[in-house]
Amino acid sequence: MAFLSRSILALSVALLSNNVFAQKQCDVELRHGLIITDDIIRIVDKGQTRVQINNNNQLFIRGYWIDLSDDESKVLEQFSSGIRQTVPELVNLATDGVNLGLSAIEHVVEGMTDKESEVLKTQLQYVERALMDKFKRGDDFFFIAPQSLSKIDDFFTKDISKKIHSAVHGSLGAILMSLGDAFKSREGNIEDRMNDMSQRMDIISSEIDKSLQEKARQLELKAAEYCECLNALDVTESRLQAIVPGMVNFDLVQIKS
Template identity: 70%
Template sequence: MTTQLFKSIFIQLTILLLFFHGFGLKAQEQCDVQLGHGLIITEDVIRIVDRGQTRVQINNDNQLFIKGRWKVLDEQNSQVLRQYSLGLRDTVPEIVSLATDGVNLGLTAIEQVVTGFSDKEPEVLKDQLKYVEQALMERFKKGDDFFYIAPQSLSKLDDFFEKEISGKIHSAVHGSLGAILVALGDAFESNEGNIEERISGMGDRMDIIAKEIDRSLQLKAEQLEMKAAEYCGYLKILDETETQLQQIVPQLLEFDLVQVK
């Protein structure tokens, strides 16, 4: 029975990783758009940042500052600025939310699976998941009213999820599996309760958790797949609006944000 349990652990965690890998890939299908600078969006302010410094700032969707200097626009040009600002607000926060929520969903699922077998979350898992979260936050950050996206190619996000994030998750899972096996071995040696009942209970919990993970990640994958083309379309329209705004304020060319390849 012990061998069957160990086999079940490996199979279920492998399925989990495959689902996680899948929705990361579908999120950015066919999206040949580059963000040339970092972008921070809050309730009242949009900031285009470069090397930690704000280069372009839009206040309340109607005031434009470049390198700290206010650019006065007439009513017609202010409408272009507003269209650009609202376009960023309509698109970027949702991209950030789906990216961070997707990863967090996968991390929570892993924690549920591991805790289901070991009755506690191994320290090695906590440590490894910190590296996953750190890698994510370098690209995407989200607060109560704060969204950040780093300069990056949106057509390369599949590589980010597939290689970097997935690799770190593999490390976390493999380390946790070792901790689970050690914990089970200790339990056998110390005769803690009815071990066979404990193993059977873990199997039942695993089945329930696996089904919920399956359902949740599949829904997320479908949602991201449907949104992928929509994001690209919005960003390409946004690039056109940005080009129009650059014609009005040529200084903005230095801080070209949305770049369609």
């Protein structure tokens, strides 16, 4: 089962590579959720929109429009632009990292047996659900939940990693059971099928390693940039709170160090 160990190791490295981001990132916490579309930014608390920014220049707090002067609107626009420059890319990096592992698992087991598809689908749904609770993107929106960005590695290396490992073991268990049934009924050559699975594991592991090296470089380049952007966003938010005191109740960015 050496091929299985190599595959699980490669998937673990995929998740651990997120440590590069966490170690170089300053201690930043998003205290509320964010939903971002082309025209609207929503600051969300307990499933409810508390602050809404339309077209970067209209501000609503608890559904009430806040009248701003031209100069005050410029501060709002800077705050809105800061969110748009940082959060969508962060969501993309987070979801791409996990999707790499999920895609790899699917390719490894694809076509090996008819029995693994439902097992794999069910277990990967748990992985995807955990991911979407924190990060989600669609054709026209991005979502990020309240969380400490400096501890994002814990989410990937503990929660998501555990669920991915369960999916791997569950799907491979179904494959081995199917191969055992085929052997007993003399349907097919179990040795050839095992060799085929081993080769698939090796190919996928190699492809994962290549992708991980590139992703690690991307994360290293972005880490310092994120820290600077979020610090600047916090400063702009403080300026906006001075203009609109109601924004203090929905403080979004908190820098702890």
